[in-house]
Amino acid sequence: MVSSSMSRVMCVSAAAGVLSSSVEQKIYVELNETVPCVRLLNATHQIGCQSSISGDTGVLHVLETESDLDWILSSGPHPPYMVIMETAFFNRSVMMRMKNSSRVAGVAVIISKTGLADNFSPHTTCPNQNTGVYSASYGSDLANCNVTAWNPLGNGLSYEDFAFPVFALKDENQTRVIRKCYEDHNLRVNGSAPQYPLCAMQLFSHMHAATDTVTCMRRTDLQNRFSINPEVLCDPLSDFNVWTSTRPLNNSAKGHAANESVVIAATRLDGRSFFWEQAPSAEGTVSGIVTLLATIQALHPVTQEAPPPHNIFFSFFQGEAFDYIGSSKMVYDMERNDFVIDLNNVHSMLEIGQVGLRSGRSLWMHSDPVSRQNKSVDIEVMQSAAAGLNLTVDQPSVSQPLPPSSFQRFLRVRGIPGLVLADHNTSFNNRYYESLYDDAENLNVTYPPDLSPDEQLVYETDAAKSLAEVATLVARSLYIQAGGDENNLNNITADPKIVSHTTSTNTHTQTPTHTNTQSQTHTHSHSHSQTHTHTLTHTQLFSYFWVSGPASLNSTGEPFCVRASVRLSKAVSPAFELLEYGSPNYSTWTESRWKSIQARIFLVASRELEMLTLGVGVAVLLLSLLVTYFISSKAELLFSSARETPTTTY
Ligand SMILES: *[C@@H]1O[C@H](CO)[C@@H](O)[C@H](O)[C@H]1NC(C)=O
Ligand SMILES: *[C@@H]1O[C@H](CO)[C@@H](O)[C@H](O)[C@H]1NC(C)=O
Numbered sequence: 001m002v003s004s005s006m007s008r009v010m011c012v013s014a015a016a017g018v019l020s021s022s023v024e025q026k027i028y029v030e031l032n033e034t035v036p037c038v039r040l041l042n043a044t045h046q047i048g049c050q051s052s053i054s055g056d057t058g059v060l061h062v063l064e065t066e067s068d069l070d071w072i073l074s075s076g077p078h079p080p081y082m083v084i085m086e087t088a089f090f091n092r093s094v095m096m097r098m099k100n101s102s103r104v105a106g107v108a109v110i111i112s113k114t115g116l117a118d119n120f121s122p123h124t125t126c127p128n129q130n131t132g133v134y135s136a137s138y139g140s141d142l143a144n145c146n147v148t149a150w151n152p153l154g155n156g157l158s159y160e161d162f163a164f165p166v167f168a169l170k171d172e173n174q175t176r177v178i179r180k181c182y183e184d185h186n187l188r189v190n191g192s193a194p195q196y197p198l199c200a201m202q203l204f205s206h207m208h209a210a211t212d213t214v215t216c217m218r219r220t221d222l223q224n225r226f227s228i229n230p231e232v233l234c235d236p237l238s239d240f241n242v243w244t245s246t247r248p249l250n251n252s253a254k255g256h257a258a259n260e261s262v263v264i265a266a267t268r269l270d271g272r273s274f275f276w277e278q279a280p281s282a283e284g285t286v287s288g289i290v291t292l293l294a295t296i297q298a299l300h301p302v303t304q305e306a307p308p309p310h311n312i313f314f315s316f317f318q319g320e321a322f323d324y325i326g327s328s329k330m331v332y333d334m335e336r337n338d339f340v341i342d343l344n345n346v347h348s349m350l351e352i353g354q355v356g357l358r359s360g361r362s363l364w365m366h367s368d369p370v371s372r373q374n375k376s377v378d379i380e381v382m383q384s385a386a387a388g389l390n391l392t393v394d395q396p397s398v399s400q401p402l403p404p405s406s407f408q409r410f411l412r413v414r415g416i417p418g419l420v421l422a423d424h425n426t427s428f429n430n431r432y433y434e435s436l437y438d439d440a441e442n443l444n445v446t447y448p449p450d451l452s453p454d455e456q457l458v459y460e461t462d463a464a465k466s467l468a469e470v471a472t473l474v475a476r477s478l479y480i481q482a483g484g485d486e487n488n489l490n491n492i493t494a495d496p497k498i499v500s501h502t503t504s505t506n507t508h509t510q511t512p513t514h515t516n517t518q519s520q521t522h523t524h525s526h527s528h529s530q531t532h533t534h535t536l537t538h539t540q541l542f543s544y545f546w547v548s549g550p551a552s553l554n555s556t557g558e559p560f561c562v563r564a565s566v567r568l569s570k571a572v573s574p575a576f577e578l579l580e581y582g583s584p585n586y587s588t589w590t591e592s593r594w595k596s597i598q599a600r601i602f603l604v605a606s607r608e609l610e611m612l613t614l615g616v617g618v619a620v621l622l623l624s625l626l627v628t629y630f631i632s633s634k635a636e637l638l639f640s641s642a643r644e645t646p647t648t649t650y
């Protein structure tokens, strides 16, 4: 008897469970194709966005016209609003009005190309302002971008702190669902307020870390020391630099490498934007990566047949957008004899900046007016290397400082001669610097409409051809700079096909990745599109990679082994090794951890109706308690005869 009633209870609750989950599915529409803006922290500030711990909810309003702005910020009767923003409104002035209003519960930005302004850069006007070489003690009149504002279009949105969630909506179908819910329920009729039920949206992006890196790391350390179940609140941004050299270097030997003199060729590997891990950085970063990869390829035959006296060391730095994480770590390791070479091994440096060449055929060689007085790279080397190419190479005015570049981190410790190659004379040409819109289209990578993905891979776009020319120029200059014989220059030519491969598949770079549990690791996905580097062996001079073959339509993709002198080295700011979380010299950026990122829409009833529902619920509860009490107090009376009846029938 007891067991059967038990099983009946379980049965009922299981049915209730099924019922409630299917009801929930009807009420809530989950939006899974969204990207949040997350919280980052440095020594002194927090930036980014977050929701409250239980998510933020508001009535949907689509921001399409100026009058919508007024409705959201002052006249609409149902605050707080969850603002669905068209691309055209996603700018600093609108976002700052949202930030300063208590009537906004959150923002979801529709990512599309329609209505895109002709410039948009959420970065600052002076990237990495405090961690470059120019400061009160070095070229003080050049510090703080006093001479050239490199990114004049920068509106600084990525460095603001928002107290509400901001999401990007990437999927057109889901955007359509939201729009339909809004149009069905929330549209104003003849200017008067819409009636309940209304369509609402809830965004979850609660961030565990707050205030700044110093506070967050202290709290994490405390947790580690005193808690049985320590919880990490934030993680230093970290990843790997990738390096290689034309003559292999002994990776087991650290410190000064005897008889080595290297010319460093460098570029950066990362980019960022307002939203988490959405950083195409086509012109900002990929143009440099692709150029350097094609350079390495172009130099390979000649450095085997007629090796120049100096070694050429190629380095891809990670985390440069966040106050030069990768380059500062390598320089720090070189200073402490914890790297394969030290600073005395460095002959000179050539860095590749933004070379998208979107607006012409001119390149500019930037150098540092302070150290140039002592030793400099011979500018004519480059100009002679450009002979015969469809490019011109010039120098900016002699008093102009270096643009933001990894080279600045080397200059902080040693007056190494060097140049930074870029397609801009003064401020950047890139109108979408460190934004979602610095994509392949910004680089003018376009294909004829009827090409299959396989055909696109080998199609030589104009962008690929011009990057191949830049790579040829860089390869020839490096060869001369390394002391090679100028008669060999004509044997050095970059292959536009290689550039096509790398540009067509690699228009995505990410912010440096983290040890964060939520994020996936993608170390150098750009360098070899079709390689998955399961490393077999590390030896002193080479690493061996097990690589799957090209995954084209009719290929079996057979794996093979590659021997290469490609190495990874950790890119984590020395501030975290030194435990100087407030360091003014090194990057202190950390990323907060979070539990869930979620977005959903549903219908809400009016407050009055909700109150009525609640009231009725409470009344029913009270009534049932009363009935239960009545029944149990009179149980003997009510059930005694019933219990006796069956016994009598037996
Ligand atoms: C989102 O949900 C849909 C349907 O439930 C599913 O097909 C899709 O794979 C999901 N996308 C992601 C990124 O999880
Ligand atoms: C931290 O970031 C904020 C916001 O960009 C900036 O104002 C501040 O100068 C940074 N602090 C340091 C120590 O770089």
Ligand SMILES: *[C@@H]1O[C@H](CO)[C@@H](O)[C@H](O)[C@H]1NC(C)=O
Residues within 6 Å of the ligand: 171, 172, 173
């Ligand atoms: C959107 O929906 C259409 C039709 O339902 C489908 O064909 C298309 O693949 C969907 N697009 C995405 C990006 O999910």
Ligand SMILES: *[C@@H]1O[C@H](CO)[C@@H](O)[C@H](O)[C@H]1NC(C)=O
Residues within 6 Å of the ligand: 189, 190
């Ligand atoms: C809007 O107002 C106009 C004129 O006042 C009226 O003719 C029309 O029916 C109204 N529309 C709705 C949907 O109420």
Ligand SMILES: *[C@@H]1O[C@H](CO)[C@@H](O)[C@H](O)[C@H]1NC(C)=O
Residues within 6 Å of the ligand: 250, 251, 252, 253, 254, 540, 541
């Ligand atoms: C590499 O360096 C290590 C440590 O100095 C040394 O023992 C080893 O012999 C070197 N290997 C080669 C191939 O030079």
Ligand SMILES: *[C@@H]1O[C@H](CO)[C@@H](O)[C@H](O)[C@H]1NC(C)=O
Residues within 6 Å of the ligand: 370, 371, 374, 414, 415
């Ligand atoms: C230039 O050389 C002078 C004299 O050797 C030295 O004092 C100075 O620090 C050097 N400047 C730089 C920027 O290397």
Ligand SMILES: *[C@@H]1O[C@H](CO)[C@@H](O)[C@H](O)[C@H]1NC(C)=O
Residues within 6 Å of the ligand: 358, 359, 444, 446, 462
């Ligand atoms: C972009 O590419 C198209 C087609 O190749 C070309 O006509 C156009 O001039 C290019 N624009 C720029 C700015 O390079």
Ligand SMILES: *[C@@H]1O[C@H](CO)[C@@H](O)[C@H](O)[C@H]1NC(C)=O
Residues within 6 Å of the ligand: 554, 555
């Ligand atoms: C793959 O396709 C190309 C052309 O589409 C053809 O030339 C080649 O022979 C094919 N390879 C194999 C292994 O079938």
